[in-house]
Amino acid sequence: MSPEPIGGVETSAILYLDGVTVSFDGFKALNALSLVIEPGEMRAIIGPNGAGKTTMMDVITGKTRPQHGQVQFAGKHDLTQLDEAMIANLGIGRKFQKPTVFENHTVEDNLYIALKEDRTVFSVLFAKRSPAQAKRLDELLEITRLGPHRDILAAKLSHGQKQWLEIGMLLAQDPQILLVDEPVAGMTDAETAETARLLREINKTRTVIVVEHDMTFVRDLGVKVTVLHEGSVLAEGSLDHVSADNRVIEVYLGR
Amino acid sequence: MTPAVRTALFGGASIWLLGLIAALAVIVPAMNLLMPPDSAFHLSAFAVTLIGKYLCYALLALSVDLIWGYCGILSLCHGAFFGLGGYAMGMYLMREIGDRGVYGNPDLPDFMVFLNWKELPWYWYGFDNFGFAMLMAVVAPGLLALVFGALAFRSRVTGVYFSIITQALTFALMLAFFRNDMGFGGNNGMTDFKDILGFSVQSDGTRCAIFVITAIMLAAGFLVCRAVVHSKLGKILISIRDAESRTRFVGYRVEHYKLFVWVLSACIAGVAGALYVPQVGIINPSEFEPANSIEAVIAVAVGGRGTLVGGIIGGVLVNAVKTFFTGTLPDFWLFALGAMFILVTLFLPKGVIGLFKKTGGIGVKLPGLGKLASGAAKEAKP
Ligand SMILES: Nc1ncnc2c1ncn2[C@@H]1O[C@H](COP(=O)(O)OP(=O)(O)O)[C@@H](O)[C@H]1O
Ligand SMILES: [Mg+2]
Numbered sequence: 001m002s003p004e005p006i007g008g009v010e011t012s013a014i015l016y017l018d019g020v021t022v023s024f025d026g027f028k029a030l031n032a033l034s035l036v037i038e039p040g041e042m043r044a045i046i047g048p049n050g051a052g053k054t055t056m057m058d059v060i061t062g063k064t065r066p067q068h069g070q071v072q073f074a075g076k077h078d079l080t081q082l083d084e085a086m087i088a089n090l091g092i093g094r095k096f097q098k099p100t101v102f103e104n105h106t107v108e109d110n111l112y113i114a115l116k117e118d119r120t121v122f123s124v125l126f127a128k129r130s131p132a133q134a135k136r137l138d139e140l141l142e143i144t145r146l147g148p149h150r151d152i153l154a155a156k157l158s159h160g161q162k163q164w165l166e167i168g169m170l171l172a173q174d175p176q177i178l179l180v181d182e183p184v185a186g187m188t189d190a191e192t193a194e195t196a197r198l199l200r201e202i203n204k205t206r207t208v209i210v211v212e213h214d215m216t217f218v219r220d221l222g223v224k225v226t227v228l229h230e231g232s233v234l235a236e237g238s239l240d241h242v243s244a245d246n247r248v249i250e251v252y253l254g255r
Numbered sequence: 256m257t258p259a260v261r262t263a264l265f266g267g268a269s270i271w272l273l274g275l276i277a278a279l280a281v282i283v284p285a286m287n288l289l290m291p292p293d294s295a296f297h298l299s300a301f302a303v304t305l306i307g308k309y310l311c312y313a314l315l316a317l318s319v320d321l322i323w324g325y326c327g328i329l330s331l332c333h334g335a336f337f338g339l340g341g342y343a344m345g346m347y348l349m350r351e352i353g354d355r356g357v358y359g360n361p362d363l364p365d366f367m368v369f370l371n372w373k374e375l376p377w378y379w380y381g382f383d384n385f386g387f388a389m390l391m392a393v394v395a396p397g398l399l400a401l402v403f404g405a406l407a408f409r410s411r412v413t414g415v416y417f418s419i420i421t422q423a424l425t426f427a428l429m430l431a432f433f434r435n436d437m438g439f440g441g442n443n444g445m446t447d448f449k450d451i452l453g454f455s456v457q458s459d460g461t462r463c464a465i466f467v468i469t470a471i472m473l474a475a476g477f478l479v480c481r482a483v484v485h486s487k488l489g490k491i492l493i494s495i496r497d498a499e500s501r502t503r504f505v506g507y508r509v510e511h512y513k514l515f516v517w518v519l520s521a522c523i524a525g526v527a528g529a530l531y532v533p534q535v536g537i538i539n540p541s542e543f544e545p546a547n548s549i550e551a552v553i554a555v556a557v558g559g560r561g562t563l564v565g566g567i568i569g570g571v572l573v574n575a576v577k578t579f580f581t582g583t584l585p586d587f588w589l590f591a592l593g594a595m596f597i598l599v600t601l602f603l604p605k606g607v608i609g610l611f612k613k614t615g616g617i618g619v620k621l622p623g624l625g626k627l628a629s630g631a632a633k634e635a636k637p
Contacts, residue, residue, distance in 0.1 A: 094504050100501045105490060119506055
């Protein structure tokens, strides 16, 4: 890792990726990817399977280190130098493609664990649930519509409910920016519409990046779209704008 | 605290277990000291010590259950932490012998005189003080666990890879303690203890006192572990066990949590070892044999991994069966151990405790062993 200073770029962006390259045994999952997300924005990222969408999230959250390029958060944090826990505590929350909740904990405990709080070992050992936290948990259960299920094990939730629980856990972390990977995969139409509502609600106070295949869902969100292809940006703009782009049509139709 | 947690904390098996330990602590010494030797209710000193030994193994199994059952760390070196605690006690007991050894040397233990050593090595200083020696029984295993764990967890060594290096650790310690020039008595270890705090280790009164202290320490260890697993930190441990990488993304420094519970567990194993030595009257490098650590793990699997009561039950049960086999069919003990493990894995995945509890408290739904190993292999890839 080169301790290259990240100065030089003056930007208002909350998230700034420039020339990010990740290769796995020579195969470039990300190829000089550049992306700028403004505070408060909601951005949809689309692209065929294998375009590098999940890898991009891995890079932002510290799971994968890029070979080249800059990844900068809020103009002052070089994310390529930090580990997963540090990045999470800076205020970047992530929902995985495959829903991952803590199955042996109750719904409420899943949210409790995620609540923003001092995470050093000894303060967690002696942590007591405060009334403010209890209130926040009630709110989160309300937002995710999981209130009736608060005392059951997360393992018992349906697929859609797990996705919402995971989004609730993200909110509990009180992040500035949420990265949401394919939230509606495997959901019914009603659940999909509900998820769009939830994300729009969240976007009122936070920046959101959503990766999704489902075009109806993306249209529903009505936000700026970035099309990824073979690890770099193919097109960017409104959904109508990018779907009129010939290269995008070719990538999607010529698969 | 949710109602579910409250019941787990105050109800059910915990109360039974504590009651049972308290009853043992009263009844066993009473049957030994108060009943005349020809009474049917008299318990021999041998029996008192034997039960005391089981309680030590139960404490060891408890410590293994804490990290394996709740944090998913499969340690194959807890016998070493147990052994180090035992050596600390052994060193104190050797110093207590004073000039009553075979060579009558007031300053040096017999084995050092035999090796022609002229003075006490620096690392034996202080061990004539009981308090210091007991501190070391906790600090020595704790420190080893701290250094080893810090290195391993920071490098994100997990699963079977971690287990294998713990096995190597206890093996290396065994070889080291076999060497005479280490100053711990070589392959003979330490024995022929005379007294502890001025009381003869052979007397019934002392044996009973040590038994009671062992019972108290087992109860204390149980309460400490229970406090930990029912705290918010306990929930994080389970999260790490079930979804380590996810726990990191929620913002927890997984390696710090593992290190904390790993060191705590090693310290508890050290206490068990220290209590064990005056009861069996000897400590030697065979305590570091890898098989001992594996036995403790199997005890946890048999009792019920991921429930503290299960760990304790397993520790007693497996060692009671061991007593039976080493007495009647010594050649078959290892087969019996293996068979117990296989039978439990196949037919009682929640262990013996699973027979009594319908809902396994907070330790429900553990991955099977096969899944454990393959999952670990997947995760260990950098
Ligand atoms: N750890 C890895 N090792 C090797 N190849 C990988 C790894 N992660 C992702 N890839 C490859 O990188 C490409 C991009 O993957 P991914 O980011 O998951 O795509 P998407 O999420 O857009 O479907 C795929 O071809 C995938 O096979
Ligand atoms: Mg993906």
